[in-house]
């Protein structure tokens with residue numbers, strides 16, 4: 001009986017174009033909802049969450065000395081074998097890396113090097129725009145790593161940005177906080 | 189002198205008409221992409237000009253400067269002829285389309301139509317039927333399987349939908365007692381035809397969607413399964429011809445819907461200039477066309493044929509009979 005009723009209801013719905021009407025109201029509603037487009041790279045860009053694993057960076061301690069003690073644990077644990085550390089001993093008898101290279105072309109950004117480090121010297125930071133035309137440019141040395149941006153502080157947001165094509169193509173932003181992109185997602 | 193003046197007037201009107209029809213597809217493509225974007229929570233074109241307003245111009249330049257490629261095995265004459273055959277009929281049809289009553293400019297009475305044919309409706313349907321030649325030749329001449337399949341589909345579709353479309357407007361002709369589009373609009377000055385002819389409008393509009401090869405009846409170019417249908421092999425300016433023709437047909441079906449069923453330039457409630465009323469109604473229908481496009485999925489080919497022959501044709505005939513009984 002209920003099946004017959006269902007059938008009947010469906011047929012009445014079809015005859016009155018109920019299905020079409022609901023479809024059209026849905027698309028009409030969507031037309032006036034905010035677009036989710038992020039206008040990367042010349043208008044907006046995404047600030048990653050603080051847990052984001054981007055480009056590596058090396059930390060310094062309070063004296064400004066590099067924290068790394070060149071124990072090579074990160075090189076050991078790295079599943080891609082992309083870290084190369086050559087140690088040296090300074091005049092105070094402390095070990096530091098003479099050479100510290102990460103081949104980001106091979107790196108899979110697993111973050112194991114960060115976990116393994118006993119001196120809390122290496123971590124994966126906020127930067128994600130480092131594509132290059134040559135894989136050789138993707139081998140990053142010690143001094144470059146010291147200058148890389150650290151962990152994201154605010155996390156998760158869209159900020160206004162601008163594209164700087166003067167010398168190097170850079171997506172610049174000065175905004176620390178973005179709006180929450182997810183607020184534009186319409187859930188029906 | 190009189191004759192010269194009349195001829196000059198007609199020439200000016202035709203030039204204006206052609207300019208309008210050639211230029212209108214530009215904003216329409218922009219509008220369509222914007223609507224598509226916003227219905228899918230995107231932004232659509234944003235980069236060229238303010239909110240992408242100059243995007244159609246950029247596209248036009250791109251199409252004009254692209255290589256005009258003719259496949260090696262193609263029938264070169266037909267291949268070159270087809271875009272023109274597809275483009276010409278929709279333009280010719282507008283000769284018979286009235287945009288309003290007479291207006292007086294500089295003490296001269298000027299009619300807002302090129303000619304008031306007494307068989308305008310017949311003329312419109314006859315000429316629009318010719319467009320199918322462009323499609324057939326285009327698909328055949330390209331010597332490509334996608335193009336041939338697309339053109340076969342299109343022909344079957346256009347021919348079978350022309351019949352219910354023609355029957356659907358018979359009711360309107362019966363009400364107005366005339367085939368002249370001007371008279372049909374005049375006959376609707378009190379009550380629009382949509383009140384008496386809802387079924388006729390429904391059939392006309394659905395058939396119009398099929399005529400214009402818009403979703404849900406865009407089997408001809410079904411991007412997913414046929415490449416691009418009959419214009420798969422076309423590039424550059426010849427492709428642009430097909431696109432322009434498609435948009436002009438969308439415009440034509442909108443204009444015909446307004447003239448035949450929605451009172452043409454007769455307004456309601458708000459007293460606006462008749463031409464503005466007309467334009468607003470046409471704009472609404474163009475919007476509806478695009479709204480349909482981004483809402484509905486495509487029909488299967490057998491469903492398309494079934495709708496045409498088993499639903500629309502009987503409906504349009506029943507409409508004629510009922511109209512005849514009630515209004516005689």
Ligand code: SF4
Nearest residue numbers: 078107108110111113
């Ligand atoms: S993130 Fe993983 S793959 Fe990359 S360098 Fe560290 S350990 Fe190696």
Ligand code: SF4
Nearest residue numbers: 068069071072074117
């Ligand atoms: S970064 Fe950490 S784990 Fe790697 S060599 Fe330096 S101290 Fe050792």
